[in-house]
Amino acid sequence: MHLFIYSSIYLFIYLCIYLFIYLYLCQVWSSIFMKHNDSKMFCLTGSGVNKVFVKEHDDAVLPCSLSTRENLVGMLFDWRKNGQKDGQKEVFLYDAGNHYNNGRQGQDKQFKGRVSHFQGQLMNGNASIKIQNAKMADSGIYSCDFPKLQPGQTFSIELVLVSGALIDMAKHLGNLSYNIWSKMKQKVSYSPVVLDPNTAHSDLFLSTDLTSVCCVDGQKLPRNPERFNSVISVLGSEGFDSGTHSWDVVVGASPAWILGVAAESFQRNKDVGSQSGLWRILYYKGEYTACSRPDPDTVLPVKKKLQRIRVHLDWSKGELSFSDPDTDTHLHTFKHTFTEKLFPYFNTNKPYLLEISPRRNPLSVTVNHHHTFDFNNQQEVTVLLHLYLSECALKYFGFGVFL
Numbered sequence: 001m002h003l004f005i006y007s008s009i010y011l012f013i014y015l016c017i018y019l020f021i022y023l024y025l026c027q028v029w030s031s032i033f034m035k036h037n038d039s040k041m042f043c044l045t046g047s048g049v050n051k052v053f054v055k056e057h058d059d060a061v062l063p064c065s066l067s068t069r070e071n072l073v074g075m076l077f078d079w080r081k082n083g084q085k086d087g088q089k090e091v092f093l094y095d096a097g098n099h100y101n102n103g104r105q106g107q108d109k110q111f112k113g114r115v116s117h118f119q120g121q122l123m124n125g126n127a128s129i130k131i132q133n134a135k136m137a138d139s140g141i142y143s144c145d146f147p148k149l150q151p152g153q154t155f156s157i158e159l160v161l162v163s164g165a166l167i168d169m170a171k172h173l174g175n176l177s178y179n180i181w182s183k184m185k186q187k188v189s190y191s192p193v194v195l196d197p198n199t200a201h202s203d204l205f206l207s208t209d210l211t212s213v214c215c216v217d218g219q220k221l222p223r224n225p226e227r228f229n230s231v232i233s234v235l236g237s238e239g240f241d242s243g244t245h246s247w248d249v250v251v252g253a254s255p256a257w258i259l260g261v262a263a264e265s266f267q268r269n270k271d272v273g274s275q276s277g278l279w280r281i282l283y284y285k286g287e288y289t290a291c292s293r294p295d296p297d298t299v300l301p302v303k304k305k306l307q308r309i310r311v312h313l314d315w316s317k318g319e320l321s322f323s324d325p326d327t328d329t330h331l332h333t334f335k336h337t338f339t340e341k342l343f344p345y346f347n348t349n350k351p352y353l354l355e356i357s358p359r360r361n362p363l364s365v366t367v368n369h370h371h372t373f374d375f376n377n378q379q380e381v382t383v384l385l386h387l388y389l390s391e392c393a394l395k396y397f398g399f400g401v402f403l
Contacts (some may be wrong), residue, residue: 051158051208055222060134061207063216064144064158065351066125073097074219077127078145079115081108081138082156091115091142092129110137126330126351128216136161158208193247193344193356196237199268201228203349211356211367212236215349228268236344239264246342248313248325250284250355258282258347258353260311261320264340272347279320280345281309290322290332308357313342 054060062079066072074095079091089108092100092115101109102118114132121128127144129266139161145154194210205216213234221227228234251257258272260280267275276293281300310325315338322331348354 025325029221044402048261051160052205053141054134054162056136057133058221060131060138060159061128061132061205061216062142062159063128063351064128064146064155064157068127072122072125072127076148077145078147079129080143080145082141082143086154090369092117093129094127131159134161136160143263163273193238194341195346195356196226198224198233199228200234201232203232204234206234212353213346213348214353217350226268230269231271231272231347232349233345233347235262235328237345238317239341239343240313241313241338241341241359244312244314244316247356249309249311249346250307250353251309252307252352252355254283254348254350254352254354256282256284256350258345259311259354260345261311261313261342261346263338272318278345279336280347281322281332282347288331290334292334292336298332311344317344 025130043157052060052062052070074096076093076095078093081091082087083089089110090106091106091108091111093106095104096277098104099117101114111131115129116132117129118126124299125239127146131138139159141156141158146152147240189207195206195213197206197210200206200213200221202221203215206213215232223229249259254380258280259282260278262279264275272278279292281288283306286305288302288306290298290300290359306324306326308325309331310323312321312323313319318335318337319337320334322329323329336340346354
């Protein structure tokens with residue numbers, strides 16, 4: 001009895017603390033949102049300082065666009081490289097047709113003759129630049145500034161030069177160890193999915209944590225048999241050949257996308273519509289369609305614009321289901337006797353992010369990508385308890401703070 005009372009008091013105190021923090025954060029977020037809600041900028045790399053990984057001596061594309069696709073021909077944007085020792089360096093400046101490649105002065109000598117913009121994409125709001133023959137000295141954080149927007153906007157991206165032909169997945173993810181994955185998958189049905197950069201089409205840009213993807217102009221990437229070269233697609237890094245697996249994808253405002261699973265034998269250098277081994281739903285021109293060759297396409301009776309899609313694979317039962325997790329509405333189920341490993345499949349040809357979203361429910365745990373939980377350690381278990389209480393607060397009281 002006493003244990004129950006103490007536990008109740010403990011939970012009540014935590015809820016009060018979380019409520020106070022929640023209200024404070026709401027106030028801060030509200031002030032930020034009110035200040036920037038008129039922004040026309042949409043950085044293709046997502047929020048924060050993300051990274052572009054480029055092999056040394058290849059061309060590096062630093063992507064950034066206006067979400068409104070506003071014509072940039074008569075506007076001003078300025079790319080600079082930020083440095084602690086030598087300050088900012090002028091990389092590329094475009095001002096209504098006047099830029100460093102047609103006589104304008106002021107460009108840093110490190111970038112002279114090596115940086116260009118995408119003239120044909122200016123009308124679509126594309127302010128991306130390309131640095132030719134990328135060198136180790138080019139590594140660092142770059143900013144794209146639109147000083148004449150109201151309010152002025154600046155977005156940053158980090159260029160990282162690598163020497164290997166392909167990215168080592170385990171090394172790239174650091175301490176996001178596969179031990180975490182195995183422990184988590186024993187406790188929840190949600191499958192942590194990250195993208196495999198070695199399969200990504202050259203027109204796709206992946207976030208540094210490999211959970212977001214969007215379409216940019218072509219990058220020069222190493223050729224390898226795993227990479228898609230005919231369709232703008234990317235696969236998840238882990239394939240499934242047993243059990244049940246589920247993942248959520250935030251599609252947001254994207255006007256066109258394809259989600260599903262692809263068989264391991266699916267040909268990366270052939271058109272999607274000409275081969276079997278791919279089960280997916282696509283969204284295009286306001287219409288949702290389920291497709292799997294050689295079966296005929298099925299137009300789905302969905303009228304509203306969905307924000308998230310849940311993909312649920314039951315390999316053993318031979319079922320692949322899609323649903324709207326926000327309303328718990330079933331969209332479509334494929335039934336097939338699977339015989340080989342299946343990989344999460346993502347396709348987009350638009351400059352809008354598709355983001356693999358962590359599922360939050362009382363049984364799930366949000367962990368830092370650079371930490372491995374030891375379930376035999378009392379301190380680690382205490383952290384998990386805090387996470388669990390926060391998840392409960394979110395479910396039953398509508399708020400929560402995630403550590």
